[in-house]
Amino acid sequence: MAVTLKDVAALAGVSRSAVSRTFTEGASVSAKTRSKVEKAAKELGYSPNALASSLTTGRTKLIGLISNNFHNPIFLEVFDQFTRALQERGLRPLIVNLTDETEPANSVRMLRQYSVDAAIVASSTLPPSFAKAFHDAGVPVVHTFGRSATSPEVHVVGIDNVECGRMAARELRARGYKRIGYLGGPKDATSAMDRFRGFMEEVERHPVLEVSHSFAGAYSFEAGREEMLRLLKDDPAEGYFCGDDILSIGALSALSDHGLKPGKDVGIIGLNDMEMSRWESVNLTTIHQPIKQIITSSVDLVEEMLKDPQRYPEARIFPCRLIERGTLRPRL
Amino acid sequence: MAVTLKDVAALAGVSRSAVSRTFTEGASVSAKTRSKVEKAAKELGYSPNALASSLTTGRTKLIGLISNNFHNPIFLEVFDQFTRALQERGLRPLIVNLTDETEPANSVRMLRQYSVDAAIVASSTLPPSFAKAFHDAGVPVVHTFGRSATSPEVHVVGIDNVECGRMAARELRARGYKRIGYLGGPKDATSAMDRFRGFMEEVERHPVLEVSHSFAGAYSFEAGREEMLRLLKDDPAEGYFCGDDILSIGALSALSDHGLKPGKDVGIIGLNDMEMSRWESVNLTTIHQPIKQIITSSVDLVEEMLKDPQRYPEARIFPCRLIERGTLRPRL
DNA sequence: CAACGCATTGCAACCGATTGCAAGTCCGAT
DNA sequence: ATCGGACTTGCAATCGGTTGCAATGCGTTG
Numbered sequence: 059m060a061v062t063l064k065d066v067a068a069l070a071g072v073s074r075s076a077v078s079r080t081f082t083e084g085a086s087v088s089a090k091t092r093s094k095v096e097k098a099a100k101e102l103g104y105s106p107n108a109l110a111s112s113l114t115t116g117r118t119k120l121i122g123l124i125s126n127n128f129h130n131p132i133f134l135e136v137f138d139q140f141t142r143a144l145q146e147r148g149l150r151p152l153i154v155n156l157t158d159e160t161e162p163a164n165s166v167r168m169l170r171q172y173s174v175d176a177a178i179v180a181s182s183t184l185p186p187s188f189a190k191a192f193h194d195a196g197v198p199v200v201h202t203f204g205r206s207a208t209s210p211e212v213h214v215v216g217i218d219n220v221e222c223g224r225m226a227a228r229e230l231r232a233r234g235y236k237r238i239g240y241l242g243g244p245k246d247a248t249s250a251m252d253r254f255r256g257f258m259e260e261v262e263r264h265p266v267l268e269v270s271h272s273f274a275g276a277y278s279f280e281a282g283r284e285e286m287l288r289l290l291k292d293d294p295a296e297g298y299f300c301g302d303d304i305l306s307i308g309a310l311s312a313l314s315d316h317g318l319k320p321g322k323d324v325g326i327i328g329l330n331d332m333e334m335s336r337w338e339s340v341n342l343t344t345i346h347q348p349i350k351q352i353i354t355s356s357v358d359l360v361e362e363m364l365k366d367p368q369r370y371p372e373a374r375i376f377p378c379r380l381i382e383r384g385t386l387r388p389r390l
Numbered sequence: 391m392a393v394t395l396k397d398v399a400a401l402a403g404v405s406r407s408a409v410s411r412t413f414t415e416g417a418s419v420s421a422k423t424r425s426k427v428e429k430a431a432k433e434l435g436y437s438p439n440a441l442a443s444s445l446t447t448g449r450t451k452l453i454g455l456i457s458n459n460f461h462n463p464i465f466l467e468v469f470d471q472f473t474r475a476l477q478e479r480g481l482r483p484l485i486v487n488l489t490d491e492t493e494p495a496n497s498v499r500m501l502r503q504y505s506v507d508a509a510i511v512a513s514s515t516l517p518p519s520f521a522k523a524f525h526d527a528g529v530p531v532v533h534t535f536g537r538s539a540t541s542p543e544v545h546v547v548g549i550d551n552v553e554c555g556r557m558a559a560r561e562l563r564a565r566g567y568k569r570i571g572y573l574g575g576p577k578d579a580t581s582a583m584d585r586f587r588g589f590m591e592e593v594e595r596h597p598v599l600e601v602s603h604s605f606a607g608a609y610s611f612e613a614g615r616e617e618m619l620r621l622l623k624d625d626p627a628e629g630y631f632c633g634d635d636i637l638s639i640g641a642l643s644a645l646s647d648h649g650l651k652p653g654k655d656v657g658i659i660g661l662n663d664m665e666m667s668r669w670e671s672v673n674l675t676t677i678h679q680p681i682k683q684i685i686t687s688s689v690d691l692v693e694e695m696l697k698d699p700q701r702y703p704e705a706r707i708f709p710c711r712l713i714e715r716g717t718l719r720p721r722l
Numbered sequence: 723c724a725a726c727g728c729a730t731t732g733c734a735a736c737c738g739a740t741t742g743c744a745a746g747t748c749c750g751a752t
Numbered sequence: 753a754t755c756g757g758a759c760t761t762g763c764a765a766t767c768g769g770t771t772g773c774a775a776t777g778c779g780t781t782g
Binding site: 060062063064074075077078079082085106107108109110111112113114115 | 737740
């Protein structure tokens with residue numbers, strides 16, 4: 059059915075090796091042979107079978123992209139950036155949607171079956187052990203948005219979530235909020251835990267602050283909204299750090315239900331600075347996470363690993379910064 | 391490096407064929423051999439190389455998923471559904487992000503290089519000829535969200551955009567809007583054209599209606615907002631059909647800038663019924679497109695094609711329905 | 723006990739490419 | 753005219769599996 063090396067070789071009147079060589083960078087072929095082959099290839103509409111060649115070269119240019127976050131709009135930006143960045147380098151994203159899986163075994167097996175050159179775990183909720191499983195199975199891996207560590211077991215690219223937690227607490231305090239709350243993502247998400255830890259660290263340095271906390275069921279609008287509705291039934295705090303912009307937006311929706319004005323009646327600070335947070339109707343004060351740089355850097359790292367699979371694990375942590383908008387009252 | 395058939399065969403003391411056969415459904419192996427092989431395989435942590443086997447079987451279970459719409463939040467839902475549906479059937483999504491490409495040649499070549507079993511073009515903007523290019527190159531293809539036709543050249547799954555345009559016009563008229571407008575997606579998007587056509591068809595049946603139209607630069611929040619800001623400078627219509635929810639949401643943001651209340655001062659009806667449209671702060675009256683059914687049906691169709699590549703092309707068109715929320719005034 | 727039939731097994735060719743090696747070609751230099 | 757060296761080229765083995773075919777072994781039957 060499909061046109062193969064052999065067909066081209068036959069038409070061009072050369073050996074199969076000659077054809078192979080005209081299609082591989084830096085191989086030794088005369089101009090004459092090359093042009094004969096190219097002519098024949100064009101005539102037949104030949105393009106080399108990447109999978110067959112992977113057998114001998116050991117490279118597929120396939121990169122597993124594993125994620126479990128298909129409900130947070132920020133991930134549309136993430137996918138866009140990742141697929142672009144990979145494509146620009148001639149790499150092909152093979153997607154794994156974890157849905158509710160938290161065990162790496164299946165993904166590891168599947169990606170090994172397809173001989174991916176490397177894997178990217180794009181998730182702020184999965185523990186380091188998840189990414190480690192790929193490493194242990196011999197699949198080079200980068201954990202993007204993973205838990206930062208001073209001595210990581212696998213490559214990690216992302217932000218310092220603990221520091222972000224501190225930053226949020228500092229901001230709330232700087233604006234005179236006394237009774238403050240943390241409204242985090244799922245309790246078992248590493249990012250939710252780390253942000254919480256940093257938040258509490260900072261709070262505890264200032265005994266005057268009164269603190270409460272709760273965890274939403276997911277990083278999603280609905281979860282944020284529901285959690286805030288629940289909080290509003292009791293005795294809500296004056297200002298909240300929501301562990302993610304989409305939670306914040308859910309929370310804002312709950313506030314509006316109760317006729318409360320964000321930034322005036324209740325303070326909200328998010329994290330991510332996603333596109334939507336800039337919308338006038340949202341106008342969320344938030345901590346900016348440099349998504350684009352993180353992703354570019356992740357893919358750079360993937361390329362480095364392809365060159366040197368033994369590369370010593372590295373953590374690339376990017377700084378975050380406050381984006382002042384309308385959901386926190388001004389600094390005192 | 392990796393464990394191969396041969397290693398397992400050696401350890402189990404059988405031939406390579408025997409190992410291969412224990413891993414292929416319905417092959418003839420005795421229980422004794424099978425258990426020996428399984429034991430050896432487990433011991434070595436063997437799992438078959440899907441790419442190598444694809445060489446002889448001609449099946450990779452790789453499905454190309456091609457899209458150009460990474461800025462419309464609806465596509466997060468789309469990707470989630472697609473990746474899930476494919477995985478459930480043991481198929482693997484290989485993503486192609488078209489960014490700004492509109493020529494199929496590159497994608498076709500790439501997907502052929504990776505011997506995908508089939509391709510799904512998920513786009514409401516690309517013309518039928520785009521999907522046809524895959525078909526012509528011998529890659530079975532389904533065009534999801536593609537232009538519907540009575541005699542399609544390739545499989546199409548989606549909605550009748552012309553009818554949606556009519557429906558929108560009918561609704562605006564039924565609510566007493568006289569000066570109405572179409573605010574569509576990009577001029578060259580098939581969905582934008584078709585919705586416009588239906589809209590105009592219906593309008594022309596009622597000479598009392600005064601109509602205007604314009605096309606946004608993209609299916610995105612920013613584009614919708616900008617277009618509406620531009621319209622508000624002149625002499626805006628009383629009610630608009632926005633070609634997509636995300637355009638509508640952009641438009642709503644522009645209205646709010648001008649202190650205009652949707653549903654009261656200006657009517658807006660969208661199309662898609664994405665998650666966000668249900669948010670209280672949005673509360674968009676819109677035409678629901680049954681995304682989930684469309685995607686499930688698309689993947690079903692892919693499976694059918696794998697069984698019978700010569701399958702006669704088919705259009706599966708799903709009905710849409712109005713979702714009444716707050717951005718259109720009540721029916722007269 | 724021999725012959726038969728069937729399930730199981732291994733051999734070897736093949737899928738579409740790459741690559742080390744040895745043979746062949748071409749050229750200029752002596 | 754001869755030689756040496758640098759390029760080209762094709763052969764054949766290989767990557768990790770699959771599969772048609774023939775051989776083997778087994779139990780059963782007459």
